[in-house]
Amino acid sequence: MRLARIAHPQGFAFVEIRGDVDDPGSAVCAEIDQHPFGEPTFTGREWPLGEVRLLAPILPPKVVCIGKNYAEHAAEMGTEAPEQPLIFLKPSTAVVGPGNDIVYPPSSDRVDHEAELAVVIGRPCKDVPASRAKDVILGYTIANDVTARDQQAADGQWSRAKGYDSFCPLGPWIVTDLDPAGIDVRATLHHADGTSELRQDGSTSQFIHTIGEIIAYISKVMTLLPGDVILTGTPAGIGPMVPGDEIEVEIEGIGSLRNPVVAG
Numbered sequence: 011m012r013l014a015r016i017a018h019p020q021g022f023a024f025v026e027i028r029g030d031v032d033d034p035g036s037a038v039c040a041e042i043d044q045h046p047f048g049e050p051t052f053t054g055r056e057w058p059l060g061e062v063r064l065l066a067p068i069l070p071p072k073v074v075c076i077g078k079n080y081a082e083h084a085a086e087m088g089t090e091a092p093e094q095p096l097i098f099l100k101p102s103t104a105v106v107g108p109g110n111d112i113v114y115p116p117s118s119d120r121v122d123h124e125a126e127l128a129v130v131i132g133r134p135c136k137d138v139p140a141s142r143a144k145d146v147i148l149g150y151t152i153a154n155d156v157t158a159r160d161q162q163a164a165d166g167q168w169s170r171a172k173g174y175d176s177f178c179p180l181g182p183w184i185v186t187d188l189d190p191a192g193i194d195v196r197a198t199l200h201h202a203d204g205t206s207e208l209r210q211d212g213s214t215s216q217f218i219h220t221i222g223e224i225i226a227y228i229s230k231v232m233t234l235l236p237g238d239v240i241l242t243g244t245p246a247g248i249g250p251m252v253p254g255d256e257i258e259v260e261i262e263g264i265g266s267l268r269n270p271v272v273a274g
């Protein structure tokens with residue numbers, strides 16, 4: 011099932027997208043009654059995908075991120091791979107949807123993309139054993155853990171560097187029946203002159219800590235709530251973007267998340 015949040019001519023809705031998303035004229039958004047958690051029920055209202063605007067598929071209570079979960083990325087940062095998951099938070103106010111601007115803060119000289127698989131939590135949970143992690147997952151979407159790299163180094167902790175408004179693009183939808191093992195995670199930077207660069211090309215098979223281990227570790231610290239999003243770390247190849255670029259993150263089995271970069 012593909013779950014999304016849309017702006018339609020009468021307002022906003024959680025929907026299931028049915029049909030071929032590559033053909034927005036035929037794919038349909040079926041409105042979910044209230045919220046997408048548990049077994050959704052439907053109101054009967056529908057809109058063609060081509061006539062709605064996709065929003066961030068969830069407004070998360072919190073966004074928990076894993077740092078350095080791919081060995082080659084830890085190495086490019088000049089650090090060892092952590093023995094335990096390294097966790098930090100992004101504020102929920104950093105979340106934007108597909109196509110929304112990433113706003114380059116005037117206080118930074120270097121803003122990077124980080125392509126990441128995002129896990130969306132489906133139920134309240136605490137102290138989840140790794141073997142039961144599947145039971146608390148609603149589905150998976152695409153994230154970009156946008157980072158003011160110069161401020162990450164300067165501050166010694168990451169709240170400012172990772173926390174600017176618009177620094178957490180999410181979307182375009184949540185896939186509930188994805189097998190996240192061994193799927194490709196890519197970032198392509200499209201420049202204003204029409205050229206493109208493949209920057210990141212990794213696979214979740216390179217995870218240092220599995221999704222089960224990550225959920226077990228985080229949920230020992232904090233209660234996870236329906237809609238919480240966990241960013242699972244980025245593969246090697248992080249690099250700077252400049253205003254005028256458009257960054258595209260693609261994850262196999264989910265789709266593509268594109269966001270323009272604009273000057274703040």
Ligand code: MG
Nearest residue numbers: 124155243244
């Ligand atoms: Mg990251």
